[in-house]
Amino acid sequence: MSRLAWRSGADPPVGSVAVHPRPDREAERLSALHGLGILDTPPEAHFDAVCRLARALFRVPYAWISLVDAERLWCKASSGIAFEPTARNAAFCGRVILSDAPLMVEDAAADLRFRDLALVTGKAGVRFYAGIPLVLRPGLAVGTLCLGDTVPRRLSEDETARLADLAAIVVSQLRHYEARVASEAEALRRRASEEALAFANRNLVLAEQMARIGHWRVDLASGAVTWSDEVCRMHGRARGDSAVTVEEALGYYHPEDRGRVMALVAEARARRQGFSFKARIVREDGEVRVVVSHGICEPDAAGATAALFGSVQDVTEIDRAEAELRASTALLDATLEHMDQGLMMIDEAGIVRVCNERAIALLDLPRDLMRARPTFDEVRRHQVAQDDFSRCDTSLREQVAHGPLAIHPHTYERERPNGTVLEIRTVPLPTGGAVRTYTDVTARKAADAQVAHMARHDGLTGLPNRALFRDNLDRRLAGLRRHGGTCGVLCLDLDGFKAVNDTLGHLAGDALLREVAGRIRAALRQEDLPARVGGDEFAILLGGEADAARAAATAERLVASLREPVDLGGREAVIGVSIGIAFAPEHGLDGDTLLKRADLALYRAKSEGRSTYRLFAAAMDRAAAERHRLESDLRLALQRGEFALHYQPVFDLAAGRVAAVEALLRWHHPARGPLGPAAFLALAEETGLAVPLGEWVLRSALRDARALTPGMRVVVNVAGAQLRQAGLVSIVRAALAAAGQAPARLELDIAEAAVAEDSGRLAELAALGVGLAFDDFGAGASSLGALQRLPFGRIKLDRALSASAACPESAGLLRAVTGLGRALGREVTAKGVETEAQLAGLREAGCTGAQGFLLGRPAPFGALAPLLGGAVTRPGTRRSRSA
Known part of the structure; x- marks a missing residue:
C-alpha cells in the first residue's frame, strides 16, 4: 500500500454528514x-x-x-x-x-x-x-x-x-x-519598543520646551556641567552644546545679577540646602532672557555635597505678561475713570469695590462716602432719598444680605430728579456679587420717541400714516362692539393731483400735498383724526358720535376748502377732492369692511362728477359685486376667444370713396350677449387688461387688413394704458411684421384723455411711419399746444361737435376748427355722422373725412364688401346714435 491513504468514493448518506462540511478546527x-x-x-x-x-x-x-x-x-x-x-x-x-x-x-x-x-x-x-x-x-x-x-x-x-x-x-x-x-512581527515589536523609548524621550523634550523648563547638573569633584537641550536653547546654544565649566555657565548671567546668584549658590552649598532665584541671562546674540532656577545639593555616600542639581525655567514671556498686566491694569483704571458709562462693582460681601467717576457724577454720590469703601446698602440708602435705587433691586439686595445667590441679569430705566434718564443694568458675578452699569440714555430716549413718531406718521405731511390710522380705527370699533355707539370714516382722493404733479414736477406735488394736509386739519375738529394713507389718498376718523348730517357737513367743508386755488411758488394749481363716507355699525363693525364701503362711496363720487361726496348705500355693494363679476369674466374672455372686431368705413369726402376702416371691439358675453366697448373698456383700463386686449386688437386688425385694397388704411384705437407701455413701439413693429403690412397701412387713434399719458412714444410711432390721429377732439379741454407739438396727421372731431354741423348757429365754430386743422397741416375727420344735414354741414365746413351710421354701420370684416365700393352720397340707414 502507498504511504498515503487516498480518500475516494461518495459521501455518506444525507443525515449522517453535513452537505458542505467544514474542518473541525x-x-x-x-x-x-x-x-x-x-x-x-x-x-x-x-x-x-x-x-x-x-x-x-x-x-x-x-x-x-x-x-x-x-x-x-x-x-x-x-x-x-x-x-x-x-x-x-x-x-x-x-x-x-x-x-x-x-x-x-x-x-x-x-x-x-x-x-x-x-x-x-x-x-x-x-x-x-x-x-x-x-x-x-x-x-x-x-x-x-x-x-x-x-x-x-x-x-x-x-x-x-x-x-x-x-x-x-x-x-x-x-x-x-x-x-x-x-x-516582520519581531522587527515591528523591536521597532515599537525603540519608538516607545524615543517617544518618551521626545515627550520629555517637548514637555521641557512647552514649560520652558530645563534641568542641569554640576559635578563638584570634576567641575563638569550638564545641561538639557532646553537649557541650551535658553542660552542660545545648539542642542547638546552645554557649558563646559561652572565659570562659563555663570558668565551668562547679567552683570547686575551675577554676584547675587553666586552668593546664593555658595550659601546653599555651605548649608547643604536648596536654593532658588530669579535673574537675567544675556545670550551671545545679545538677547536678554529672564529665568527662574531652583537647585538642591546632591550628597555623596559620606553625606558631603557631591553635586548640584536643579531646574531652570524661562519666564521671559511670563515676566513680560506681568508687566503688560500691570500696564493694562493702569490703563483699565484710566479707562474706568474716563468711560462714558458709570460702573460699580459689588463683591460677594456686599462691599462696593469699584466705583468710577462717571457713576459718582451720574448718581450724585458723595466722594467721602465712596472713598470709605461703603456697602451697597449704604449707597442704596443714600439714593433712596433721591428716588433712584428704589426699584428692581430686590434680587441684588437679597444677594448682598445672604451671600452668593443665582440671579439673572436685569435692566431697567429710571428718571433722575434732574430729568436725566439712566439705563441701569445688573449682571451677577460667578463668584458672587454683581456689576452695575449706569448709562445716560436721555438723548437716545428722545431719538427713539422721534423714530416712533416717524414710524406712525407721514414724513411729508406730518399726518398720522396708514398704520396709526388703522390702529385707532380698530380700537374705536372694538369699543363700539363692547359698549355700542357710532363712528364715521371718510376716504378722500384728490382730483387733478396727477396733472399738477406731472406738469409742475414732484417738488410742486409735495408742496401741494403739504398744503392739502394743512387745509384738512383746519376743516376738522380737534377730536377728528386725519391721516395720509397713500400718494394722494387721505382718510379721516370722526371723533365722538357720528351721523350723516355731521359727516356731510365735514365733507362739504373739505370740498370747499380743497377747491380753492393753491399758490405753488407763483404758479397757481386748482384741484378738488372726492369723498366717500361710511358709518359703524350701520355699514360694518370691522375696519376692512368699513374702509371698503367708504372706498365704494368714494368711487361713486368720482364717477358722478368728482369734487363731491357720497354716503355709502347698499346698492354700491351690489354694483361693486357686479363690477367684480364683470372683471372676472373680462379676464377670461380673451382666453376663451369671446372678443371680435367689427369695422366701420371712414370716407374721403373729396374722393367719394372709402379711405379707411376703423376696428371697433365687440364682446360676445356668454350671459349678457353682445357688449359694446362702453360696457367694459373703462374696467379694462383700471384692471390692466387694456394692454393685452389692445395688442390682440392690433394684431387681429392688421391680419384682416391683408384683404383691403392698396392705399386703404386700418384704424386702431390706443388706450392710455397702452401709451404708457415702454415696449409699445416694438409691439406695433412686430404686429406689422407678422401681418406683412407697411407702417402706412396703420393709423392709431389717440384719445384726447390719453395724450397726457404720452412720454415720447408718439414721436417714435410717427418715426416708424404709422399714421396718428387726435381722437375725440372737442370732447374736453383740448390742448392746442399738444396738437401743435405732437406728430398728429389727423384730427377726429367728437360726435357732439359733428352733430352741431346741422345747426346754422354752430357753423362758425365748426369752420374755425377745420380752419385750425388746415393751418396746422392736419386733415379733419368727423365721427358720428347720422343725417344728410350733418354731412352737408361738415362738407361745407371743410371736413376732409367722415364716418357714422349714415355712411356705414360697424360690421364684421366679411360683411364690408358692399360698403368698400360705395359713394359718399349714398344714404345709409339712419339711427338716432352712432357706434
Whole structure:
C-alpha cells in the first residue's frame, strides 16, 4: 500500500454528514492562512514552476495550487487552466482540506459529490481529480495542490508519492511566508519598543520646551556641567552644546545679577540646602532672557555635597505678561475713570469695590462716602432719598444680605430728579456679587420717541400714516362692539393731483400735498383724526358720535376748502377732492369692511362728477359685486376667444370713396350677449387688461387688413394704458411684421384723455411711419399746444361737435376748427355722422373725412364688401346714435 491513504468514493448518506462540511478546527485554520499574508498576492515564479512540473510529470492538462478562504477558493498558481473567483462549496478543494489525506476522484462525472461542479460540466470538462492538502501543521490544511484530467484515471503509488513531494515543496514555500511574517512581527515589536523609548524621550523634550523648563547638573569633584537641550536653547546654544565649566555657565548671567546668584549658590552649598532665584541671562546674540532656577545639593555616600542639581525655567514671556498686566491694569483704571458709562462693582460681601467717576457724577454720590469703601446698602440708602435705587433691586439686595445667590441679569430705566434718564443694568458675578452699569440714555430716549413718531406718521405731511390710522380705527370699533355707539370714516382722493404733479414736477406735488394736509386739519375738529394713507389718498376718523348730517357737513367743508386755488411758488394749481363716507355699525363693525364701503362711496363720487361726496348705500355693494363679476369674466374672455372686431368705413369726402376702416371691439358675453366697448373698456383700463386686449386688437386688425385694397388704411384705437407701455413701439413693429403690412397701412387713434399719458412714444410711432390721429377732439379741454407739438396727421372731431354741423348757429365754430386743422397741416375727420344735414354741414365746413351710421354701420370684416365700393352720397340707414 502507498504511504498515503487516498480518500475516494461518495459521501455518506444525507443525515449522517453535513452537505458542505467544514474542518473541525476551521477558525484556527483560517487564522493560520491569513497569518501567511499570501492571499491576493501577485503570481510568483516558484509556485508557477511547481504547477508546470506537475502537469508535465503526470501528463495531465491541468495543475493548480489553491488556497481555501472562509467562503472562497483563491488560486495562487495554475498551468493549463485559468480560474475565475470560485465559491468554496463549488470546488473539489473544499473537500480536500477536511483532513490531512489526499483526495482522488477517478471519474467526477460519476461521483455524486462532484458531477454538478462547473469544472466538471463546463468548458474544462474535468473527469479525473487528485488533490494533496497543503498542511502547515497536523489538522491545519490551508489549501491544495491539484491535478485535473479530462478522462477518468487514477494515480499509481509512485505517482502519488511524487505528487506528495511536490505538495511538500509548496508547503515549504508557505513556511517561508510564515517565517517572513514572524520575522516582520519581531522587527515591528523591536521597532515599537525603540519608538516607545524615543517617544518618551521626545515627550520629555517637548514637555521641557512647552514649560520652558530645563534641568542641569554640576559635578563638584570634576567641575563638569550638564545641561538639557532646553537649557541650551535658553542660552542660545545648539542642542547638546552645554557649558563646559561652572565659570562659563555663570558668565551668562547679567552683570547686575551675577554676584547675587553666586552668593546664593555658595550659601546653599555651605548649608547643604536648596536654593532658588530669579535673574537675567544675556545670550551671545545679545538677547536678554529672564529665568527662574531652583537647585538642591546632591550628597555623596559620606553625606558631603557631591553635586548640584536643579531646574531652570524661562519666564521671559511670563515676566513680560506681568508687566503688560500691570500696564493694562493702569490703563483699565484710566479707562474706568474716563468711560462714558458709570460702573460699580459689588463683591460677594456686599462691599462696593469699584466705583468710577462717571457713576459718582451720574448718581450724585458723595466722594467721602465712596472713598470709605461703603456697602451697597449704604449707597442704596443714600439714593433712596433721591428716588433712584428704589426699584428692581430686590434680587441684588437679597444677594448682598445672604451671600452668593443665582440671579439673572436685569435692566431697567429710571428718571433722575434732574430729568436725566439712566439705563441701569445688573449682571451677577460667578463668584458672587454683581456689576452695575449706569448709562445716560436721555438723548437716545428722545431719538427713539422721534423714530416712533416717524414710524406712525407721514414724513411729508406730518399726518398720522396708514398704520396709526388703522390702529385707532380698530380700537374705536372694538369699543363700539363692547359698549355700542357710532363712528364715521371718510376716504378722500384728490382730483387733478396727477396733472399738477406731472406738469409742475414732484417738488410742486409735495408742496401741494403739504398744503392739502394743512387745509384738512383746519376743516376738522380737534377730536377728528386725519391721516395720509397713500400718494394722494387721505382718510379721516370722526371723533365722538357720528351721523350723516355731521359727516356731510365735514365733507362739504373739505370740498370747499380743497377747491380753492393753491399758490405753488407763483404758479397757481386748482384741484378738488372726492369723498366717500361710511358709518359703524350701520355699514360694518370691522375696519376692512368699513374702509371698503367708504372706498365704494368714494368711487361713486368720482364717477358722478368728482369734487363731491357720497354716503355709502347698499346698492354700491351690489354694483361693486357686479363690477367684480364683470372683471372676472373680462379676464377670461380673451382666453376663451369671446372678443371680435367689427369695422366701420371712414370716407374721403373729396374722393367719394372709402379711405379707411376703423376696428371697433365687440364682446360676445356668454350671459349678457353682445357688449359694446362702453360696457367694459373703462374696467379694462383700471384692471390692466387694456394692454393685452389692445395688442390682440392690433394684431387681429392688421391680419384682416391683408384683404383691403392698396392705399386703404386700418384704424386702431390706443388706450392710455397702452401709451404708457415702454415696449409699445416694438409691439406695433412686430404686429406689422407678422401681418406683412407697411407702417402706412396703420393709423392709431389717440384719445384726447390719453395724450397726457404720452412720454415720447408718439414721436417714435410717427418715426416708424404709422399714421396718428387726435381722437375725440372737442370732447374736453383740448390742448392746442399738444396738437401743435405732437406728430398728429389727423384730427377726429367728437360726435357732439359733428352733430352741431346741422345747426346754422354752430357753423362758425365748426369752420374755425377745420380752419385750425388746415393751418396746422392736419386733415379733419368727423365721427358720428347720422343725417344728410350733418354731412352737408361738415362738407361745407371743410371736413376732409367722415364716418357714422349714415355712411356705414360697424360690421364684421366679411360683411364690408358692399360698403368698400360705395359713394359718399349714398344714404345709409339712419339711427338716432352712432357706434
